[in-house]
Amino acid sequence: MKKFGIIVLPGSNCDSDCFYAVRDYLEQDAEYVWHEENNLDRYDVLMIPGGFSYGDYLRPGALARFSPAVQNLVKEAEKGKLIIGICNGFQILTELGLLPGALMRNKNLKFICKHVTLKVEKVCAPFTSRLRVGQRISLPIAHKDGNYYASDAVLEELNRNEQILLRYDEDVNGSVQGIAAIISKEGNVLGMMPHPERACDSMLGNTDGMYIFGSVLDYLTKRGQ
Amino acid sequence: MENQQSPWKILGLTDSEYQEIIKGLGREPNITELGMFSVMWSEHCAYKNSKPLLKLLPSKGPNVMQGPGENAGVLDIGDGLALVMKIESHNHPSAVEPYQGAATGVGGIVRDIFAMGARPVVLLDSLRFGPLNTDRTNYLFEQIVAGISDYGNCIGVPTVGGETYFANCYQRSPLVNALCAGIADISKLQTGKASGIGNPVLIVGATTGRDGIGGASFASQELGENAEEKLPSVQVGDPFLEKLLIEACLEAYETGYVVAVQDMGAAGITSSASEMASHGNVGMELDLDKVPLRAEAMTPFEILISESQERMLLVVEKGKEDIVKQIMKKWGLRAEVMGHITDDQMMRIYQHGHMVAEVPAHLLADGAPQYVREGVPPKNLEQLRVLEIPSLALPEDFNAAFLSVLSAPNVASKSWIYQQFDHTVRTDTVIKPGMDAALVRIKGKKQAVAFTTDCNSIYCFLDPYEGAKDAVVEAARNLSMVGAVPIGITDCLNFGNPEDPVVYWQMKRCVEGIRDACEALNIPVISGNVSLYNETENGPIYPTPVIGCAGLLEDVSLFCTNSFKDEGDIIVLLGEDKGEMGGSEYIQQQYGLVKGVPPKADLAMEGELQDCVRTLIKSNLIKSAHDVSDGGLAVCLAECAMGGQKGFVADIETEERSDVALFSESQSRCILSVEAEALHDVLGMASTFNIPAHVLGSVEGKSVVININGREIINVPLEECMRHYDQGLLWSMNGI
Numbered sequence: 001m002k003k004f005g006i007i008v009l010p011g012s013n014c015d016s017d018c019f020y021a022v023r024d025y026l027e028q029d030a031e032y033v034w035h036e037e038n039n040l041d042r043y044d045v046l047m048i049p050g051g052f053s054y055g056d057y058l059r060p061g062a063l064a065r066f067s068p069a070v071q072n073l074v075k076e077a078e079k080g081k082l083i084i085g086i087c088n089g090f091q092i093l094t095e096l097g098l099l100p101g102a103l104m105r106n107k108n109l110k111f112i113c114k115h116v117t118l119k120v121e122k123v124c125a126p127f128t129s130r131l132r133v134g135q136r137i138s139l140p141i142a143h144k145d146g147n148y149y150a151s152d153a154v155l156e157e158l159n160r161n162e163q164i165l166l167r168y169d170e171d172v173n174g175s176v177q178g179i180a181a182i183i184s185k186e187g188n189v190l191g192m193m194p195h196p197e198r199a200c201d202s203m204l205g206n207t208d209g210m211y212i213f214g215s216v217l218d219y220l221t222k223r224g225q
Numbered sequence: 226m227e228n229q230q231s232p233w234k235i236l237g238l239t240d241s242e243y244q245e246i247i248k249g250l251g252r253e254p255n256i257t258e259l260g261m262f263s264v265m266w267s268e269h270c271a272y273k274n275s276k277p278l279l280k281l282l283p284s285k286g287p288n289v290m291q292g293p294g295e296n297a298g299v300l301d302i303g304d305g306l307a308l309v310m311k312i313e314s315h316n317h318p319s320a321v322e323p324y325q326g327a328a329t330g331v332g333g334i335v336r337d338i339f340a341m342g343a344r345p346v347v348l349l350d351s352l353r354f355g356p357l358n359t360d361r362t363n364y365l366f367e368q369i370v371a372g373i374s375d376y377g378n379c380i381g382v383p384t385v386g387g388e389t390y391f392a393n394c395y396q397r398s399p400l401v402n403a404l405c406a407g408i409a410d411i412s413k414l415q416t417g418k419a420s421g422i423g424n425p426v427l428i429v430g431a432t433t434g435r436d437g438i439g440g441a442s443f444a445s446q447e448l449g450e451n452a453e454e455k456l457p458s459v460q461v462g463d464p465f466l467e468k469l470l471i472e473a474c475l476e477a478y479e480t481g482y483v484v485a486v487q488d489m490g491a492a493g494i495t496s497s498a499s500e501m502a503s504h505g506n507v508g509m510e511l512d513l514d515k516v517p518l519r520a521e522a523m524t525p526f527e528i529l530i531s532e533s534q535e536r537m538l539l540v541v542e543k544g545k546e547d548i549v550k551q552i553m554k555k556w557g558l559r560a561e562v563m564g565h566i567t568d569d570q571m572m573r574i575y576q577h578g579h580m581v582a583e584v585p586a587h588l589l590a591d592g593a594p595q596y597v598r599e600g601v602p603p604k605n606l607e608q609l610r611v612l613e614i615p616s617l618a619l620p621e622d623f624n625a626a627f628l629s630v631l632s633a634p635n636v637a638s639k640s641w642i643y644q645q646f647d648h649t650v651r652t653d654t655v656i657k658p659g660m661d662a663a664l665v666r667i668k669g670k671k672q673a674v675a676f677t678t679d680c681n682s683i684y685c686f687l688d689p690y691e692g693a694k695d696a697v698v699e700a701a702r703n704l705s706m707v708g709a710v711p712i713g714i715t716d717c718l719n720f721g722n723p724e725d726p727v728v729y730w731q732m733k734r735c736v737e738g739i740r741d742a743c744e745a746l747n748i749p750v751i752s753g754n755v756s757l758y759n760e761t762e763n764g765p766i767y768p769t770p771v772i773g774c775a776g777l778l779e780d781v782s783l784f785c786t787n788s789f790k791d792e793g794d795i796i797v798l799l800g801e802d803k804g805e806m807g808g809s810e811y812i813q814q815q816y817g818l819v820k821g822v823p824p825k826a827d828l829a830m831e832g833e834l835q836d837c838v839r840t841l842i843k844s845n846l847i848k849s850a851h852d853v854s855d856g857g858l859a860v861c862l863a864e865c866a867m868g869g870q871k872g873f874v875a876d877i878e879t880e881e882r883s884d885v886a887l888f889s890e891s892q893s894r895c896i897l898s899v900e901a902e903a904l905h906d907v908l909g910m911a912s913t914f915n916i917p918a919h920v921l922g923s924v925e926g927k928s929v930v931i932n933i934n935g936r937e938i939i940n941v942p943l944e945e946c947m948r949h950y951d952q953g954l955l956w957s958m959n960g961i
Binding site for chain 2: 010011013014016017020021024050051052054055056057110111112113114140142144195197198200201203204
């Protein structure tokens with residue numbers, strides 16, 4: 001069993017969704033990590049769930065990056081540990097500097113909740129090995145600030161290093177180059193606006209999220225051998 | 226002249242109510258006490274005009290654990306679980322400051338639910354506006370949707386359903402009714418009854434400021450020309466704080482040391498404290514110096530009636546207050562002991578060491594006079610109910626007439642609204658917005674719960690009794706269409722000024738309609754809210770008794786949706802058309818008329834129909850079910866087709882005019898789609914329940930095709946239907 005730590009910040013609201021996705025569908029250990037926690041050693045994967053940490057005050061993720069648990073992610077990332085930030089988690093990772101770019105207010109200035117079609121840009125361990133390049137998957141989005149932006153220099157680097165994993169099939173929120181999910185240069189930190197944890201159960205009509213979580217599990221299992 | 230200057234009148238109390246207060250106290254109240262009475266005895270808090278009518282509603286049933294009277298109603302849904310539910314209006318604040326008004330409406334109803342010990346799991350919103358495409362209405366519409374969106378999304382409670390209607394009468398009196406439901410372990414349910422002499426009273430959450438001073442009184446008056454002067458009466462919400470409050474309170478209940486809890490809504494500390502004391506037959510001593518304030522030099526009057534949001538009042542076991550405070554601190558919340566429970570049923574309020582108010586809790590919370598008024602029907606009612614169909618010219622182009630109904634804002638897709646609401650958070654939403662009812666599972670359990678809100682207020686305007694009946698049966702029918710058994714209602718009764726005999730008559734007839742429908746379908750009313758004085762110089766709103774209904778689906782794997790599934794499936798109509806065009810969407814769109822006799826629900830037939838559909842779903846005999854409502858049969862069929870991205874050909878045999886057959890809104894009807902092999906069994910089941918069933922056609926092609934008596938009347942490509950249905954609301958906003 002692999003251990004997934006789900007960081008709970010004041011205002012997180014997808015923490016339990018991540019918990020159940022890991023426990024019930026990935027069938028691995030899931031544990032909540034209070035944001036004041038300093039020791040993250042015991043987890044194989046750390047997740048920052050969606051929500052409105054600190055009410056999105058100032059800007060999404062701007063305050064959460066100072067939480068002890070979030071600060072500790074920098075160290076964990078350096079060790080090569082897998083870190084997944086979903087929605088608000090992605091916003092926090094960019095504020096923290098573990099991922100480049102920023103997430104701005106959606107182009108239509110409104111919250112958008114719907115299923116979107118995503119194009120798989122890059123297939124790689126540990127996050128997308130169960131997919132193939134060019135494959136279309138569907139995942140729910142639910143955000144007001146998902147409009148990804150980065151400077152031309154950063155975009156060029158993201159493309160050159162093949163750090164872009166998923167792009168929106170059509171312009172959903174104004175994201176530059178349709179970017180929906182990126183990884184760090186080293187490849188162990190993932191940030192994505194769509195919610196894979198909301199798409200793991202056939203009863204809810206979509207299990208495409210399991211492509212992402214399944215890839216993570218494949219990677220951890222292989223690495224463990 | 227002198228009377229107009231008297232302080233009680235300025236605060237909204239009548240002379241005779243003031244005399245009642247003097248009689249109850251045995252003396253004149255001081256200004257602080259008067260302020261407390263003015264909010265507690267307002268219509269909003271005391272239901273002075275509606276209580277006698279509300280007693281007519283059935284509130285008992287096998288599932289009912291708590292009927293009206295607590296923060297919310299409670300239903301037993303099996304497996305040791307309780308469903309807690311309530312709907313509440315926030316109309317007046319939303320008319321003045323739509324964003325905050327709507328946002329705090331959501332915040333308030335959510336607190337009612339977790340005050341009962343339940344985790345809030347769904348929100349629904351029932352909204353009413355004037356016709357779109359005026360700057361003011363578009364502004365109200367966009368801001369109210371944004372307010373709900375920002376608040377509900379932040380606290381992580383999915384908004385799974387609701388309804389939105391547009392009519393002239395709501396132009397300056399928009400309605401914002403928010404429904405919240407939560408799930409609790411029965412053993413963890415909380416109460417609002419204070420108990421335990423000496424137990425400390427804690428104020429928890431936000432600081433208290435001057436926002437929302439006198440909101441309850443404001444909500445008990447008509448909105449005048451200068452309604453915006455009432456801006457200080459509107460509260461400001463902080464959803465982040467609310468989210469912390471939810472988590473902190475649920476964690477505090479786990480300790481078992483919370484004796485009683487109530488949220489601070491209308492009338493603030495005054496209401497929560499006096500209601501908790503009154504319902505528990507105890508008294509309270511409160512020290513206002515202990516209340517954390519956000520403004521300087523607040524008077525006792527202001528502190529006591531402030532409606533600052535995101536606050537709760539907790540009675541905690543003596544000696545355990547530090548444990549509860551510690552939990553609050555963990556979540557970054559303030560909690561202060563501001564008083565304790567006493568044994569003499571008096572509310573005693575202190576500031577700076579002096580007693581500033583001393584009032585019997587019962588008198589304050591439950592002593593307001595009740596008014597039974599005389600109602601009279603409006604003079605023009607008979608004239609309004611006349612609708613001479615033969616005198617109306619048939620449309621030349623039925624395709625165009627059909628598309629204009631499909632794109633009418635009352636019928637068109639509300640996706641522009643619900644895409645702004647997070648409806649997938651919590652990963653329990655099995656049936657999403659846009660269907661007959663939302664279905665929400667409970668992780669780890671077999672059963673699921675379904676929700677809907679319904680009210681066609683035009684029907685209620687033309688016949689309050691039949692219209693209210695229609696609202697109840699439609700709500701119940703919507704639940705039955707997904708397979709759920711309706712188990713409880715929460716109602717939000719929105720009317721104009723009850724002192725107007727016509728408005729009072731509308732209220733009374735609506736309540737009687739709800740009563741009769743609830744009794745026939747055996748659904749108890751477990752909670753609710755009354756919002757009166759929804760009127761401006763232009764008159765009252767249509768009577769709008771919004772029915773929120775919850776249903777129980779025993780086995781979540783056996784649910785049904787409204788969309789056609791497979792080419793070749795047979796389309797079956799259950800129920801009978803009675804050619805009822807009064808108040809219909811078609812008559813409004815085609816002829817610009819709000820007239821006629823609205824559909825009359827046959828309650829016995831309705832019960833059978835719903836039972837039949839639920840049985841068909843349970844037996845896995847049908848692939849889709851959708852009830853016929855606004856826009857009639859034509860719209861119903863088109864919605865099934867658009868939902869499934871499948872065309873159809875339907876043949877209607879009728880002796881009626883074509884437009885009547887297509888657009889009549891007769892109740893107790895639904896459209897099913899059935900596999901050819903199952904048709905025999907489905908028809909057999911319908912006849913067992915004594916429900917007329919007609920095979921209309923089949924799912925096929927990529928167009929909506931309706932023939933009447935063998936002649937093609939409507940033939941529109943599915944894509945064209947979708948464009949009108951999906952864009953209708955937006956076109957309306959942009960005046961297209």
